[in-house]
Amino acid sequence: MARFEARYRARSAPKWFWAFAAVTAMTITVVAIPHKTPTALVVQVEVDQVTDPEDSEGFIAVPYVPPLATGEMVHVVHTQLNPAELASLGVNVDPSLTAQMPADLLLGEDGMPRAVRVADTTSDSGGS
């Protein structure tokens, strides 16, 4: 039993390990959070304003677009977009992808893209 305990006794990490972990955590906090958060907030607000929430499910707003005008209609275009095109709309995708993906584009009355959602072709057939 003594040999078992000696062998499997929990060993505490060395002090340098905890110091390194603390520095890493602080670095991530300082560098990453201020960069990401403001953009995400703006986009969420835009999504809610782009269209009726009932219809906007799954849409994400194109960043930095002006608000819709009073009485302005929107329409949805079902299309195929490649990753580069999705990226230009503010959607981050795996850069190694080359295949086109079905997507819905929500356009303002001037034809400018307002929001986009990547469609799941398998949802209609019930597969996933």
Next chain:
Amino acid sequence: MNKAYAALLFVLLSASPLLAQGPGGPGGPGGRMGRGPGGGGGALVTGAPYSAVEVVQSQETLADGNVITRKHQTNVYRDSSGRVRTEETITPDASTGKSPYTIVTILDYVAGKRYELNSSTMTAFESTLHTPRTPPADGAAPQGRRGGGAQSAQLRPNVVRTQLSAQNVNGVLAAGTQHSETIPAGAIGNTRPIQTSRTTWVSNDLKVPVQIKSSDPRFGTTQMDLTNIVQAEPSASMFVVPAGYTVKTGGPGFGGPRPQMRGPRPPAPPQQ
């Protein structure tokens, strides 16, 4: 799960790389269409019937200097009760061998229904339509969660919003608003600042935009004009499904089956 999507890493609401070419350019590529009220200004307007032709012209300059121009036309009708009908002729790509067909959208706020009529299949897709709010007397976009973008503009720096004095645009008196914004370098992966602008002219009587000029280097330039405006009551028959059409529930566009979004939803905005 579709293999193409399996490799799709995630969708983040973060900065996007700046690309010289947009997604098929303004005006959009072909495909199924659905039209509906916009959240920012999709308010119910009654007592102001009209018919008009909406013309959208776009121009997109590619990275190699090539220029793509497009022109799209839509007939628009609205009756006194606020019901709206739009007619668009879709011309499929020549390679498809398909003939042009017409998509008619009817937004019947009285019955709470939306119909999309496809002349090629003689099918009418029916879905539920939510009645938008009545616009305020001053014609401004309704405020609130879907309040026409005012809140988002306040959140963003480098936005200049200018009210333009009323003038006659496309035959009607309209109030203008100019929205200019500079997207700072690095905000969406851009190495230099991007200047965008949008000027809208909204009819004082009709409460709809009669001209929108947009310029965004990411997507090109567009101009929408509401032309041939006739302020008279359209025929009531234009707002009902014509005989000979098969009515189906759901369908393409608004109210149709919703594709699933990939990736995490963005965090909720802070309460103000």
